[in-house]
Amino acid sequence: MSLDLYAENLIENYERPHNRGALENASVSVHEDNPSCGDTITVYLKIKDGKVKDVGFEGDGCAVSMGSASMITDYIKGKSLADIEKMGKDTVVEVIGVDPGAARMHCATLSLRAIKDAVFSFEKKKTDAETKEL
Numbered sequence: 001m002s003l004d005l006y007a008e009n010l011i012e013n014y015e016r017p018h019n020r021g022a023l024e025n026a027s028v029s030v031h032e033d034n035p036s037c038g039d040t041i042t043v044y045l046k047i048k049d050g051k052v053k054d055v056g057f058e059g060d061g062c063a064v065s066m067g068s069a070s071m072i073t074d075y076i077k078g079k080s081l082a083d084i085e086k087m088g089k090d091t092v093v094e095v096i097g098v099d100p101g102a103a104r105m106h107c108a109t110l111s112l113r114a115i116k117d118a119v120f121s122f123e124k125k126k127t128d129a130e131t132k133e134l
Helices: 003-015 063-076 081-085 089-096 105-122 129-133
Strands: 028-034 039-048 051-060
Touching (some): 003 063, 028 105, 039 063, 039 105, 051 063, 051 081, 051 105, 063 089, 081 105, 089 105, 105 129
Antiparallel strands (some): 028 039, 039 051
């Protein structure tokens, strides 16, 4: 697949996002923002038996942050909390199919940071250093 097709997929997910909206009876929710550009996101997770059973998000931001949120939320459904804890920038680039570059990486990883913070909060663990750097 060409780079243009990956970028088109990101834009498609921005224009028609999957998993958009709050979840009733979420196990945990977390709000994150990117103060450098103004992007915001709130992630809602339903967790059962150590896995993400459902996910939703609300937010405002650029095509990279909101398109990535749509794609990442699709990706984590059914994943174990342990697997999510291990995810990082490489996971985001793999899932969205394009490297957003240094200037836009914080936009692309905003949703993963919120998801991981939600997982750590649910497990009553401190957020790890890698997640703080997303």
